[in-house]
Amino acid sequence: xxxxxxxxxxxxxxxxxxxxxxxxxxxxxxxxxxxxxxxxxxxxxxxxxxxxxxxxxxxxxxxxxxxxxxxxxxxxxxxxxxxxxxxxxxxxxxxxxxxxxxxxxxxxxxxxxxxxxxxxxxxxxxxxxxxxxxxx
Amino acid sequence: xxxxxxxxxxxxxxxxxxxxxxxxxxxxxxxxxxxxxxxxxxxxxxxxxxxxxxxxxxxxxxxxxxxxxxxxxxxxxxxxxxxxxxxxxxxxxxxxxxxxxxxxxxxxxxxxxxxxxxxxxxxxxxxxxxxxxxxxxxxxxxxxxxxxxxxxxxxxxxxxxxxxxxxxxxxxxxxxxxxxxxxxxxxxxxxxxxxxxxxxxxxxxxxxxxxxxxxxxxxxxxxxxxxxxxxxxxxxxxxxxxxxxxxxxxxxxxxxxxxxxxxxxxxxxxxxxxxxxxxxxxxxxxxxxxxxxxxxxxxxxxxxxxxxxxxxxxxxxxxxxxxxxxxxxxxxxxxxxx
Numbered sequence: 001x002x003x004x005x006x007x008x009x010x011x012x013x014x015x016x017x018x019x020x021x022x023x024x025x026x027x028x029x030x031x032x033x034x035x036x037x038x039x040x041x042x043x044x045x046x047x048x049x050x051x052x053x054x055x056x057x058x059x060x061x062x063x064x065x066x067x068x069x070x071x072x073x074x075x076x077x078x079x080x081x082x083x084x085x086x087x088x089x090x091x092x093x094x095x096x097x098x099x100x101x102x103x104x105x106x107x108x109x110x111x112x113x114x115x116x117x118x119x120x121x122x123x124x125x126x127x128x129x130x131x132x133x134x135x136x
Numbered sequence: 137x138x139x140x141x142x143x144x145x146x147x148x149x150x151x152x153x154x155x156x157x158x159x160x161x162x163x164x165x166x167x168x169x170x171x172x173x174x175x176x177x178x179x180x181x182x183x184x185x186x187x188x189x190x191x192x193x194x195x196x197x198x199x200x201x202x203x204x205x206x207x208x209x210x211x212x213x214x215x216x217x218x219x220x221x222x223x224x225x226x227x228x229x230x231x232x233x234x235x236x237x238x239x240x241x242x243x244x245x246x247x248x249x250x251x252x253x254x255x256x257x258x259x260x261x262x263x264x265x266x267x268x269x270x271x272x273x274x275x276x277x278x279x280x281x282x283x284x285x286x287x288x289x290x291x292x293x294x295x296x297x298x299x300x301x302x303x304x305x306x307x308x309x310x311x312x313x314x315x316x317x318x319x320x321x322x323x324x325x326x327x328x329x330x331x332x333x334x335x336x337x338x339x340x341x342x343x344x345x346x347x348x349x350x351x352x353x354x355x356x357x358x359x360x361x362x363x364x365x366x367x368x369x370x371x372x373x374x375x376x377x378x379x380x381x382x383x384x385x386x387x388x389x390x391x392x393x394x395x396x397x398x399x400x401x402x403x404x405x406x407x408x409x410x411x412x413x414x415x416x417x418x419x420x421x422x423x424x425x426x427x428x429x430x431x432x433x434x435x436x437x438x439x440x441x442x443x444x445x446x447x448x449x450x451x452x453x454x455x456x457x458x459x460x461x462x463x464x465x466x467x468x469x470x471x472x473x474x
Binding site: 080081082083087090091094095098099102105106109112113 | 212216219220223224226227230231234238241242243281282283284
């Protein structure tokens with residue numbers, strides 16, 4: 001019960017917090033570049049949607065046990081006949097490695113992109129929102 | 137009965153379309169070390185497959201999805217029997233797909249080399265695995281009560297490996313022909329020459345595979361009872377010869393279309409030979425084989441899906457032909473983004 005409870009609260013909490021942040025940013029839209037504290041909070045909110053997604057998955061997967069299809073089929077009945085531990089181990093390790101590698105590369109590319117800053121196109125002095133001033 | 141048979145052929149056709157389309161970019165991926173001599177060549181190779189490869193994989197999802205929805209029993213038995221092979225396939229497809237996306241964004245030469253290696257290995261492994269998987273379906277698996285008795289290594293029997301090599305060379309020829317369509321100058325000359333070198337290899341592979349199939353599989357049983365079906369392997373042979381003639385005349389586009397026809401005909405040759413089996417068993421085939429009539433979903437499911445497929449497949453075919461026509465011109469350096 002603990003895992004679904006925590007993950008549900010985390011998911012909903014992050015969702016509400018993000019909505020609140022959106023509302024706050026809307027109110028501050030004209031002075032967004034000057035509101036340093038808000039920008040700092042916004043940066044720290046970048047990883048949170050990923051956390052919310054994953055806690056949502058954990059909620060769905062853990063919450064419906066012992067059913068694999070809720071009310072229709074139990075997880076133990078859904079197990080592949082003749083499945084060997086070595087097979088599951090192999091696919092688990094292989095896919096974990098592949099996805100970790102892709103995620104790591106993607107993370108570095110995103111970081112690189114962020115460090116490079118906005119494109120020169122957006123540095124139009126009339127475009128205040130995404131202009132140079134948004135980078136203190 | 138009829139409905140399940142109709143779905144068997146839709147299933148076969150979707151696989152044929154998948155090999156016809158994705159064979160192109162898998163083949164190009166494998167050809168990288170031979171055809172790309174410098175950075176410009178390499179980027180052109182990426183761009184020849186770039187706008188098409190992910191659309192091509194729509195057919196893989198469609199074929200897999202149809203197996204799941206129309207023949208759940210087949211899906212269950214097959215995906216469990218091919219557990220390790222499918223895992224490898226998924227990793228190979230992830231690795232090569234990602235190399236398309238990351239290559240233009242990474243900063244260093246070393247990272248680009250790594251992407252090229254992923255592209256080559258992922259494409260090669262995927263091509264061979266598809267061949268191994270289908271050769272083992274043609275040959276039959278040691279299935280007892282829906283459970284595969286062998287391991288991953290029992291898939292790598294001589295006929296399975298022959299199937300892997302066969303798919304690999306067919307896809308390489310297919311990719312080389314598409315490169316001949318999309319390139320000019322020196323790279324075009326080399327693509328045409330590669331296709332010309334690969335052609336006799338593919339011809340030998342087709343003859344060898346058809347002969348080996350007679351010895352190692354029950355595929356010809358249906359052809360002996362219904363001689364009219366010989367049209368299908370005949371079409372594959374005619375298409376292969378036509379590809380060579382078009383190539384000699386300098387019509388790379390038509391040669392590529394002939395190669396498309398050959399891949400479809402070869403896939404249909406194998407699947408027609410299997411009918412009505414979907415996963416033939418080598419252990420007491422009469423009781424253990426997975427037959428399409430028993431593996432099929434309820435008639436209602438099949439009927440609804442038939443309407444869906446009748447609407448969606450023509451739409452996909454239309455937009456894909458449009459995309460292929462759109463991206464069939466010679467690649468100009470200015471349009472390269474990868």
